[in-house]
Amino acid sequence: MELCLPPAVSPLHGRIAVPGDKSLAHRAALFASLTVGESVIENYPDSGVTRAMRNALATLGVPSTLEDGVLRLSGNRWHDAAVVYCGNSCTTFRLLAGALAATGTAAVLDGSEGLRRRPMDRIAEPLRLMGADISATDGHAPLAFRPAPLRGIDYTLPVASAQVLSCLQLAALGAEGASTFRVPGPVRDHTTRMLRAMGARIEEDGLTTRVHPLWPLGALRPLKGKLPGDISSAAFLLVAAAIVPDSRITVANVGLNPTRTGILDVLSEMGAVIEITNARDTFGEPTGDVTLTAASLKGIEIGGDLVVRSIDEFPAIAVAAAFAEGTTIVRDAEELRYKESDRIAAIVTQLRALGADVAEAPDGFTVRGGTVRGGTARANGDHRLAMSMALCGLRAPVTVCGAEILNESFPEFTSKLAALRCGEGADLVK
Ligand code: S3P
Numbered sequence: 001m002e003l004c005l006p007p008a009v010s011p012l013h014g015r016i017a018v019p020g021d022k023s024l025a026h027r028a029a030l031f032a033s034l035t036v037g038e039s040v041i042e043n044y045p046d047s048g049v050t051r052a053m054r055n056a057l058a059t060l061g062v063p064s065t066l067e068d069g070v071l072r073l074s075g076n077r078w079h080d081a082a083v084v085y086c087g088n089s090c091t092t093f094r095l096l097a098g099a100l101a102a103t104g105t106a107a108v109l110d111g112s113e114g115l116r117r118r119p120m121d122r123i124a125e126p127l128r129l130m131g132a133d134i135s136a137t138d139g140h141a142p143l144a145f146r147p148a149p150l151r152g153i154d155y156t157l158p159v160a161s162a163q164v165l166s167c168l169q170l171a172a173l174g175a176e177g178a179s180t181f182r183v184p185g186p187v188r189d190h191t192t193r194m195l196r197a198m199g200a201r202i203e204e205d206g207l208t209t210r211v212h213p214l215w216p217l218g219a220l221r222p223l224k225g226k227l228p229g230d231i232s233s234a235a236f237l238l239v240a241a242a243i244v245p246d247s248r249i250t251v252a253n254v255g256l257n258p259t260r261t262g263i264l265d266v267l268s269e270m271g272a273v274i275e276i277t278n279a280r281d282t283f284g285e286p287t288g289d290v291t292l293t294a295a296s297l298k299g300i301e302i303g304g305d306l307v308v309r310s311i312d313e314f315p316a317i318a319v320a321a322a323f324a325e326g327t328t329i330v331r332d333a334e335e336l337r338y339k340e341s342d343r344i345a346a347i348v349t350q351l352r353a354l355g356a357d358v359a360e361a362p363d364g365f366t367v368r369g370g371t372v373r374g375g376t377a378r379a380n381g382d383h384r385l386a387m388s389m390a391l392c393g394l395r396a397p398v399t400v401c402g403a404e405i406l407n408e409s410f411p412e413f414t415s416k417l418a419a420l421r422c423g424e425g426a427d428l429v430k
Pocket of ligand 1: 022023024091160161162163164166188311312
């Protein structure tokens, strides 16, 4: 599919909501599948990656239904499976790996060609230290799991990755003895919050978490509640409003876990005016309405912990930078090379294809603002790249090839944007 957004001839306006957070959705379905009893989760997003998790759980003996945004799932003992296919969803793959080890389930985890390129030694190695029996080809999917007793470990993660930490936390629930995990930077803590709310004992002290075994795993309590909107989807709408002069939009019910709000800090440092109202807790997570008022953007420097807090948002941040005055420098972000694509190379190549002045560094990139002329960009199988490059079309003639990949994460992207372009106010997701 080719996506070509018509240029914005007037400011974006309106109040809108986005579907539920994918990181929370993956965890909610997976953790609920381990319980005994029915879980009911509202505002559950329906996209390629969330279907990947639901299909994988169905393969393991736990089917679910999704109607009008309500997911219903009854936990059950997992059964062995020949192949559990995780599609393009790395979160599905890595979190399931921990749960397969914890439950002693025999299965082969596999995924799409893109997923097979993602590094899996970062989970296989520590899981093996815990005693897991895993065979892999060259540190990549497929990974074959055979049941084996696990023991608690003390382990420092070499990368600040929530997927890896969550995988190990899940495995630790099924181990003998407690486990201690240290991360080199603050990663999203949804797993700790949710597992604790379900009855697991997890202690947290700064960058260290200590997980106590839970036996049987079915002692976890089922989940009931409504997911906050996905800040990583809201990010595209916020950047759209930030680059179209005089825009003012509100994205309602957005998850505002401080480990995820880097995008708000980045946009506000660049000059956009951001206000949070209606702050509350939803599903054990801070939530609120985010209003962005456009103002002239300026280039900034981004590095350190802010990188992890906005790890998925760099394709969109690069677009804001491309329409800012001055230069934006991103550093400490080598991890971007291990995402759905090598995002440093992809951002640089695709923005350049649109005329932008961009330079690549081993751990980041530099964008000189005001240089986008338009042209054709390629999504390269990366949903966030597809949506980000499409946003450039609001300010210059842009076509994005391979844009159907956006259905993996945010199928509502074009309709939500269209509603804001018409200034329609009431497009709120229930
Ligand atoms: C995720 C963690 C991040 C993020 C991914 C979702 C999660 O990956 O990029 O989109 O839900 O735990 P890493 O943990 O590999 O940084």
